[in-house]
Amino acid sequence: MKIDRRSFLGLGLGAAAGVTLSPMPWKLTDDSSIWSQNWPWTPVPIDGEVTFDDTVCTLCPGNCGISVKKVNGRAIKIEGKKGYPVNDGGICLHGISGLQYLYDPSRVRFPMVKNGDTWKQVSWDEAASLVAGKIKELKDKGMADSVACVAGSDKGSIAGLYKRFITSVGSQNFYTVDTMEKTWEMLIERVHGLNASAAFDLAKSDYIISFGTGFIEGWGSPVNNFLANSSRKERHAKLVQVEYRLSNTAASADIWLPAKPGTEASLALGICSAMISANLYNAAFAQSAGKDFEAFAKFVNEKYDPELVSRTTGVDAAKIKAVAAEFAKAKSPLAIAGRGKGESAGSLMEFAAVHALNCLTGNINKEGGFWTIEQQDSLTWPSVVMDDSATKSYAKPPVGAVTSVIDSGASGAGIFSAVVSAVSGGATDSGQKVLSSVSKLFEVINASEKSPVELLMVYNSNPCFTLRNAKVVKDAVNKIPFVVSFSPYMDDTAQLADVILPTHTSLEMTQDVYSGACIAQNVIALSKSVAVPVYDTKHPGDAIISLAKATEGSVASNFTWKTYSECLESIMGDNFATLSEEGYIASELAPPVTPLSVDFSLFAAFKDSISLEGDAKSYPLTLVPIDTIRLASSTLASPPFAVKTVEDTVLFEKDTLVEINPETADKVGVDDGDYAVITTSVGEAKVRIHLFDGIMPGIIAIPEGLGHSTGAKGEIITKDGSPMAGITGATSIITQTGGVSKNRGQLENLYIGGKGVNVNELIGPVMDPASGLDAAWGIRARISRA
């Protein structure tokens, strides 16, 4: 048979015709496009029954009520809980992103011990006995006071347990990260003689003067303030914002008073002066409740006449008087202080100057006014038992002890002690109240040749990121021989730890929650676990209880509960049953039984605002942080969704952008988008320039919440040597899982980590002589083109 070209032609044509007339090409065309519609690497979430689980968000002290939407029991979305007293359905962007914290790539999957450059997986028991062993060793040597703990706050039962642990061991070294709430508490103690927290009834006030607060930028209880701000707009209640930069709050305000930075207190006293001289203050209240009012009146009239104040602040005297008149005439005027989000303590005397305005109107403990909320001890702890060595060690003062000196005018120099928080995990009843500061702690460690702290426990805080002069804090942490982190994430501090005992994230655990953040409400709530723990983590309460048990002796005897939930039930008393059922208990605010007194002598003791670090010659500009709600700047880093909302004028690629006025830019010789170097006495950083008309010339503003490190350096060795992965808690409920990024074998969060500059590496702490706490709100700086 001869096969020629015709045969081939026939073969080809025949095949083509045969295929064309069969369904194959047509079906394949259709199917290949359907394949592209269902790519196996694009996930397909499984449908099912929808349920809602209500709980309380604990990402920030705002504590909003949230509803977690679930499909087949799998949490898919977080929404604000309608009708909840704090937020009534509203929710902030971090709260919505809550589920991203569950699966954060930097989450620590299991307990780990640092071994040179690597991390080794250990069991919970191994980890606990390792830490307990160290503590026992120190205790045996009589060095129990060298055990310290830094916690995010001292509110609630979990913080109580950690404090109780430190106390049981025999140490006073329990520290919390100080916020404006602490300063307000100290102020109330000094001015009104009350053991109470401050609260502001912003939703009902008809005239608010805010001294640099980020009223709608995360200050106080963020969502509650958003609601208050909108209700304010509806009620045509006025907001006056005193700030050197057109922040979102300033933009939302009716009157923006751009006072020079650092002169806010003077402006407040200027308004006081205007009110007193025009006889616009609540004379009846000042006379009946006030002590030393006359001295204060004389003081402000002499030193803070509006004309004088106008010169220092740069705010027109007529404007000062006008605001004073409006403020005085308002039905429920309110003055608030606490810069930015109020995440640092701030200056006590500055707060005092602002609070003088509230005291002049007498709008205290009334609707729409300033409230003193007595601190309730709703938890009943069994008293702490200490053995001899613990008692001995406990007598030693804390490493970070500070004294606060207030020159209270006529009455001369005096020392007053601040309150050790009422929600103590079992302080001894010696009544000794010692003030300490976490910034001071690290300062002392750094200054000492050998660290006075031998063992540091870090719970619910990230001091290596959030404290001013973070680099120095890191040095101090490195100096401490043994550091135990309870962080769920490989954050800036956990990276420096020797042992990590990873705890649950907020959605995975139950805890008691108390209204705070200066909200004029009384709410106690139970935040419930709404998600199965994703990794081999423990409830922080259980973690410390098991550590106490491993420590044995008197320490263990103070922790007789089997689990945290048993502990919570027993110490909460009657509230527990109600909370388990209702979720929260809200009660009306009630004024204190005793009539309010005001000691005006403190206000008259105002001298100067906290001056900034650095000399004006080498550092001609002022560097201040910008607080924005879109970036978390406290213990937790922002979740990917929140980072996505950050404008390209704040963060671009991996660079922080700083705001400066075009006028300043001209002088310095930089332009929009340029690279520049900021230098302060603390450090320097490369940034990019963003020109903004709304900022006062002479100021550089830098966003907070950036500059997190990426995560763990060094390899992680699992027990069985298998690559680190594995979600232990939940079963996979997604049919197709292809689009997952490769596990790096490292605990890195590249969505926020490694981006931008940490403000705290440019700004150092400044001790407020009045409170002993850190009152830094900026630093002197210079900037030059890079």
Place this chain on the structure above:
Amino acid sequence: MDSALIPKGAKRCPFPVFATGIAVVGAVLLWGVYAMGLCWLKGLNQTNMNDYYGFALWIWADLAVIAIGGGAFFTGLLKYVFGIDELKNIINLAVVIGFICYSSALLILAIDIGQPLRGWFIFWHANVHSMLTEVAFCLSLYFSVLTIEFVPLILENRQIDKVPFFHNLSHNMHGVMAIFAATGAFLSCFHQGSLGGVAGVLYGRPFAYREGLLVWPWTFFLFTWSAAAYGPCFTLVVTKLFEGITRKKLVKDNVVNLLAKISGWMITTYIIAKIIDTIYWMGVTAPDMGFSVMDFYSNNSFYGIWILFAEIVLGGIVPAVILTVKKYRENKKLLLVAIILGVFGVCLNRWVMVLQVMAVPVMSFDTWALYLPSWQEVATTILPVAYGIILISLAYRYLPVFPQEQELYDTK
């Protein structure tokens, strides 16, 4: 070596020289193919396009090659429908260029879409209101027509022609070519127009939007007209290029001058229409939407009013004058300047109607969006050029593209 395939009596460079040349261009082609593969496998993240620049370099290249490939339909129209017979001496080249341009355009479109496997949805699930649907239908139909027009030329290859069947087929196809040319001209008119319509209908984009007739904006007609006007310029540029490279005369001057003259008059009429359109747009259309002309040409680092000047004066009026005035047209150098400017002008017009449209901010608080293509985009844009060079070289070497070549050679 390959002499058996080369048209009888035609002088071609030695095969190794040819092969080397093809290999060099082939390397560029492979680079383009590699980039194309990246785009298909990894997706369009390989480009520098973004959500503001959904249409970019490729779409410009697409529009530009179709515009300059317009010589095929217009020359075809003139020859077969209007019976201008001299043009038979250049029609083959016009068809080859057309074929290259249109196949390139289709290839570019296939790379440009995010889901190539679903590309056929444009036919199957067509939305008749979309200009792009019109483009897709006319483009692919006209490409089929061009293929049919190209086939007889291939069949004229010395060896193929020896087969009686092919010989007869070729002969018969020539006979009916007028019908195809007419169909092609009609289809081409439409899709050239609909490509113009693509930008013109965007009433959310004041820079591009034009009023018009029925469903077709003025840009529809301007695009058709400009393709007809400038397409022959490109045919002539390629002719001149060939003549330069081969150092041979391939087309007689009278043919060149005729096509140049027709092109000149077409450009003249086009540019008048374009100027009227521009003035109306500046004076009525854009102001109605709240824009002054200079809003479109200021506050950015690239798009200045120069681009409008370059398009209308350099790319329009200048070639129009040169090509319409006999004295200038017959000056070889001026002619070359004119046809090059013409090609530049029409390409610039397409650039403006794609890239500047995307760049101009519309919301008062939006900013200009400028973009630089990635290497993958550049490579895939060069890919059709390399492909075109190879195909046209092969055609020139093995097919009787220039019917007058022999005659001109002999007279020399």
Place this chain on the structure above:
Amino acid sequence: MSELEKKTESGSVDAAKDGASSEQKAEGDSGVGMGILFFIAAFAVCFLSGWLLFPSLLYSKKEQPFNFNHALHVAETGGCESCHSFREDGTFAGVPKNSSCIECHESQLGETEDEAIFMTEYVEKGKEVPWLIYSKQPDCVFFSHAAHVTGAKMDCVTCHGNIGESTTMKPYQENRITGYSRDIWGENIWGVKKNPWDRMKMDDCAKCHQEETGSKGACFQCHK
């Protein structure tokens, strides 16, 4: 370069041959005959494999975890709704979960092997049965049972066929390329349908919508 050279060379050799063969036209008949023969052979092979082999390659077959007798359950419970019910929010629960099965199957009912598998493998282990859903629509589809069953009062049979009368579960066939159940395209490889439930492609939805409501409906009506 050399390759190109070779190709062209062989091409020209071919061409030369071609010239030769065309001259030997006398033998043309047999050449044409062979061509036709090859044409028919190739056509037949491709045509048949496209029709017969292709479908069997395209689909994979999977057995259900165990057999389920619909007819029996319908007889016992009285209708589809007793197991395939709506949730309170109007969503359709689809295939019931074990929790609703064990309302009746508290303990093993009957002696069938399938029942035993159900009890020992799933109920006792607290595992849901991984049923393979014949009528499963892709992720892009939002199908409202409420609109069709409650709103338009349609019968289950219209779309699902007579599955309620079946006593055994047919093997589940899955398109290897798309991952779709074969029931979406239908048994017939050309997609030809006799009954409304034979095929469940979008066009089938649209056809019915057109007939019943006068409009195919907007895309979002059924897509998500």
Place this chain on the structure above:
Amino acid sequence: MTQDNHGKKYKFGMVIDLDKCTGCGSCMVACMSENNVPFKEDETNKKDSITWMRVFKLTNGKPFPETDICYMPRPCMHCGGKGDHGHSPCVSVCPATATDYGHDTGIVSQIYTRCFGCRYCMGACPYHARYFNWWDPKWPDGMEEYLSPNVSPRMRGVVEKCSFCYHRYQAARDKAYHEERRDEIEESEYQTACTQACPAGAITFGDLNNPDHEVCKFVNPDPHQCGKPRNPKAFRLLERLQTNPKVYYISEREWVRKAGDNYRDGEWGKEIHSSDGNSHK
């Protein structure tokens, strides 16, 4: 296709009070979380960052201390198009009918599985409301667990945009059908995720055809002028382009209202008559 929106069953729309908006970003995140929007390591190139709801920051351009800023949340405008007939800029250009106008709801759909990624609609949209999936969506290990089944995750190579949370409308209809209400839906039953989340209560959502709905009361749309707001403090973005959006903005601030459209020198504040007979203000 030449039906009018007026008198149709529903015409869903949104009103955003720009004076209440604080720029907090909750709406953006609520949207991303509700709609399975993916995220990348670097999202700072805003021209390649999928944000169905995007909050723009506007400034009045004046020097310190006269400066003012305003945040403007921008979802998809769900344009009715010229004459409000449903020929939205994007719908009319899509070659494959992957985006269409729902005449019963006024909502512009986007069908990811139909879209083949030509991006013509993105060019057509002056609001930059449409986004292309340049990348395969990827979630960190395990994070896909939070994906919602109500919105299908998009694959690489297709366009996506705000749908006014259409799946919530679908769910509300399911419930209405189930309760034998046919598809009569209460105002509160269908609210978008951003509306629900906004802690400032700046966003209102509802049926513009229903005078009892808040949105209608706020802006008082004029049915004879394609829904143009009759409230003088309300405006629509780029009104003069005749895209006829269904998203309205309210502000007491004049500069903000002016920023909502383009005006040539001297035009602002005057009644503008365009050559096609439509009047604008």
